[in-house]
Amino acid sequence: MEAKKITIAGAGLVGSLLSVYLAKRGHKVSIYERRPDARKNTIDGGRSINLALSDRGLQALAKVGLEERVLAEMAIPMYRRVMHDKAGNLTFQPYGKEGQAINSVSRAGLNMLLMEEAEKHGVELHFSQACAAVNLENADATFVNREGQKAHVNSDLLFGADGAFSAVRGIMQKTDRFSYSQEYIDHGYKELEIPAGTDGSFLLEKNALHIWPRGNYMLIALPNPDASFTCTLFFPMEGDPSFESLDSVAKARSFFEEQFPDALALMPNFDKEWEENPDSSLVIIRCYPWTRNGKVALIGDASHAIVPFYGQGMNSGFEDCFVLDRLMGEGSDWDQILSAYEKERKPDGDAIADLAMRNFVEMRDLTGDADFLLRKKIEGRFSSKHPDKWTPLYSLVTFSPQVRYSEAQALGRRQDDLMAEIMAMPNIHEVWDSAEVEAKMLELAQRL
Ligand SMILES: Cc1cc2nc3c(=O)[nH]c(=O)nc-3n(C[C@H](O)[C@H](O)[C@H](O)COP(=O)(O)OP(=O)(O)OC[C@H]3O[C@@H](n4cnc5c(N)ncnc54)[C@H](O)[C@@H]3O)c2cc1C
Known part of the structure; x- marks a missing residue:
């Protein structure tokens, strides 16, 4: 050339x-x-801002010989989502098959x-x-x-x-x-920090992406190599509640006490950060x-x-x-x-x-929804037993660079239709791991 x-x-x-x-x-x-x-x-101002690097990005880094260096020098693998409810109870969802992770990098x-x-x-x-x-x-x-x-x-x-x-x-x-x-969406974001513990330890599970799903908004946290977490609040810009309505640190603090008490307890610099860190648009x-x-x-x-x-x-x-x-x-x-x-x-x-x-809708809204969680469980179980017949959409997008985004989207739509049929089966919450559901999945998966 x-x-x-x-x-x-x-x-x-x-x-x-x-x-x-x-x-x-x-x-x-x-x-x-x-x-x-x-x-x-x-x-x-020296703040750590991180992002999730996954297989498509890694594939591109690998082709110029940088994948291993980036993974070794700066990546923290996140193997699962950890969801925090208001009472501080945790639920877990693996990102992919065993050993599969997305990576938090600076x-x-x-x-x-x-x-x-x-x-x-x-x-x-x-x-x-x-x-x-x-x-x-x-x-x-x-x-x-x-x-x-x-x-x-x-x-x-x-x-x-x-x-x-x-x-x-x-x-x-x-x-x-x-x-x-x-197109500006209705939500914006603000970054906050959970610093390392006094002994330099991670104050939340290290190898995970943490989510506090709350319906119309959510807080997430990704780990940093210095044992801190960068938290991002995705929140409406206007309305109630919104960045506009939480117009003082006192209001923001009392909102966090109600909605994210376990996270707030780990944010000693909340007041300063709430005031100083910008409300950014998306x-x-x-x-x-x-x-x-x-x-x-x-x-x-x-x-x-x-x-x-x-x-x-x-x-x-x-x-x-x-x-x-x-x-x-x-x-x-x-x-x-x-x-x-x-x-x-x-x-x-x-x-x-x-x-x-x-x-966005799935993360903020549905990670706390029983039907959504069940659907994920059925798909996860089926795809681990029959990996050649079903790859969940998240895995297609995140862990399957050989599949184009447009193909993943089209396959995801067909999967939605099939899963609607499965979720409509009688007593699905009781029989989800039965041979009958597996047989129905096998039959439907032929249509993908
Ligand atoms: C809150 C948030 C979280 C995110 N998390 C993730 C994530 O987890 N994983 C992920 O894959 N992506 C994530 N992203 C998206 C990611 O940040 C962007 O897709 C990525 O930064 C795009 O890179 P870029 O080089 O195209 O653009 P940019 O990173 O915006 O870089 C553009 C560069 O061009 C420079 N520039 C601008 N104007 C000019 C000019 N006129 N002349 C010369 N230079 C100029 C800028 O200074 C900048 O250095 C996130 C984005 C946001 C906002």
């Missing part, structure tokens, strides 16, 4: 990984990032590792340089630094990996036949096309920003890089590569956007 001069806007998770893929294929790659170098500045730690890896492969990183203009005909771009000085950069190709509010996409939006939608972005003229392309959140409830935003962005690399291996004409890339990835971006919203 002919070596090209390629510019990437954005050194976030996806832009940094993309640069490694491109450099490994022999291209001359530069990244221009709006923010200062995170490796020299403490971001987020966002900043992973980003820095990817930037270092990029530099090792000769990628040039330019910080405090915001993309301000792009010529979609020839991929020329203008970046502006903090003093307002402009740099004009010519390249053969330009990738917009500049996140949900992408400047590159903003320029594409002004062109004919560019479709775009931006947005879903869809657009098409993702590329222009075989010269400019969007990737990661810039092309498909989704809500975080399936833990797939970064994973899907990493999968974009993985697919693009496969296409680069199949041909050398960039018109064809980019056209194939957007055609293949768009349905999958749409599917995971829908699946992520669906998982």
Whole structure:
């Protein structure tokens, strides 16, 4: 493949990984990032913010030789969900088969590792340089630094990996036949912390993702290597209760005492964090096309920003890089590569956007619902006895990178229909583990 001069806007998770893929294929790659170098500045006031890395992301890291390092250096495997009810009672749900886990990793730690890896492969990183203009005909771009000085950069190709509010996409939006939608959901989020115990121990089960499902809202917690947990409250922005209605620390504290007493008891800095940490909004972005003229392309959140409830935003962005690399291996004409890339990835971006919203309802609402829990038990039992006949939707999305998101979504819909028939069987709560239910599942699974 002919070596090209390629510019990437954005050194976030996806832009940094993309640069490694491109450099490994022999291209001359530069990244221009709006923010200062995170490796020299403490971001987020030193707060740990983590995210769940699962098999699609790991597959993409493995292809550039980084999976094992990331797992060994910064990942905490989470084997199951632990649900906390108001009285502090716990229930458990494994994520997958025995040994299967999703991984809690530090966002900043992973980003820095990817930037270092990029530099090792000769990628040039330019910080405090915001993309301000792009010529979609020839991929020329203008970046502006903090003093307002402009740099004009010519390249053969330009990738917009500049996140949900992408400047590159903003320029594409002004062109004919560019479709775009931006939807803020009713809920936002706030981060809080459960620090390590005084002896440095984890105060909740370490290898688990904790959920406090409460109907219209929920609190979750993911472990960090320093034995703290990053908690995220997903909560309505308006209404009662909401971030708007809990307009004082006293109100927020008394709400937590009622709804999340076991979590609050582990949050010594609750008052300060409630006041200082922002109420952030959540947005879903869809657009098409993702590329222009075989010269400019969007990737990661810039092309498909989704809500975080399936833990797939970064994973899907990493999968974009993985697919693009496969296409680069199949041909050398960039018109064809980019056209194939957007055609293949768009349905999958749409599917995971829908699946992520669906998982929000499941997590906040249904993890406490008896029918939902029973359905999971029946599916879990059946799929462990007949793994060739049934893979639960969560496992298809999270642990089955060989299955596209769009295929997982379609299969999940057929499974819903079949499970509705099973759940309608007489006395299902009593006979769920009977031979009769298993026989019915075997019969229905033929239709999948
Ligand atoms: C609360 C929350 C929890 C999440 N949890 C998970 C999870 O568990 N698992 C998961 O897979 N995903 C998760 N996500 C999603 C994940 O964070 C995103 O999908 C991922 O960060 C996308 O990476 P990106 O590189 O495309 O965009 P970003 O991470 O947004 O990076 C974009 C980069 O571009 C830079 N930039 C912006 N504008 C410009 C410009 N004009 N010029 C140059 N640079 C620019 C930005 O500074 C940034 O560095 C979560 C998201 C949220 C909000």
